[in-house]
């Protein structure tokens with residue numbers, strides 16, 4: 117595995133915005149990750165685990181971006197009524213969706229139509245249409261920040277709306293799902309979900325999906341639309357005119373523009389409704405909001 121220097125990050129995120137990482141690597145196995153963690157420890161660097169980059173927007177990052185997309189593999193154990201599926205962190209979520217449709221499985225198929233790795237989806241507790249990935253998640257294998265392996269039951273972990281204990285606890289290596297056979301065909305529902313996404317989201321534009329989490333009992337998109345942010349443009353980034361909560365890159369958008377348009381949106385919503393919107397997207401720059409320095413304990 118090569119540790120690359122000064123790597124442009126825009127092509128590693130779906131919104132296509134990004135500065136440069138001081139170091140970047142794509143580990144293929146756990147030994148590679150441990151190697152990088154030891155290097156980070158030695159140099160006092162922060163490490164940011166990256167999946168598909170569908171929820172991440174980078175400025176310049178003065179640490180190591182650990183792209184986990186090459187940790188691939190799926191193992192399936194079939195029983196009459198339930199499937200046990202163990203997927204490595206770098207596996208595209210779409211593979212689990214595909215498998216769910218082929219085998220007519222409950223749950224995971226609802227996560228159709230958006231980019232993610234399994235590790236990123238677990239870390240974000242990705243969800244849609246009233247469903248969250250933790251519902252079918254049984255166990256997570258992860259490496260802590262010192263490189264020690266752990267296997268933990270999900271009921272011992274604190275998952276909530278678009279939130280999990282990762283990456284704070286460490287690097288998701290694999291996730292074990294328990295997925296029951298569906299009683300009715302899921303194909304139709306899957307088709308309806310994909311159709312709805314096409315109609316209501318700018319899925320053909322470079323975007324990171326929802327910019328803000330929905331506040332309790334409300335929708336960030338509704339609030340943003342009310343304060344005139346739908347279609348609002350700042351430089352080369354804009355809130356989509358199809359979905360007010362989706363920030364899109366019009367071509368050459370910069371991290372500074374992203375931060376400024378987000379600030380403007382938050383200011384307007386707070387002034388109008390007294391609500392502080394919380395970012396769903398991970399904004400990463402400098403030493404990294406979600407990166408962490410590796411300490412020996």
Ligand SMILES: Cc1cc2nc3c(=O)[nH]c(=O)nc-3n(C[C@H](O)[C@H](O)[C@H](O)COP(=O)(O)OP(=O)(O)OC[C@H]3O[C@@H](n4cnc5c(N)ncnc54)[C@H](O)[C@@H]3O)c2cc1C
Pocket residue numbers: 130164165166167168169170171172184205229230231232233234235236237238239240241242243244282283286287288289317318319323324325326398406
């Ligand atoms: C068009 C579009 C539609 C979307 N719709 C939805 C939607 O309906 N619902 C939804 O929930 N999301 C949606 N998203 C956002 C995004 O797809 C999800 O948040 C997804 O789960 C991110 O996965 P990722 O692999 O790209 O994560 P990344 O963006 O790479 O990372 C996200 C966070 O997870 C951490 N992370 C990544 N991998 C690991 C790992 N192995 N171990 C520990 N931490 C890790 C990162 O450090 C970061 O903090 C959408 C995005 C797009 C572009």
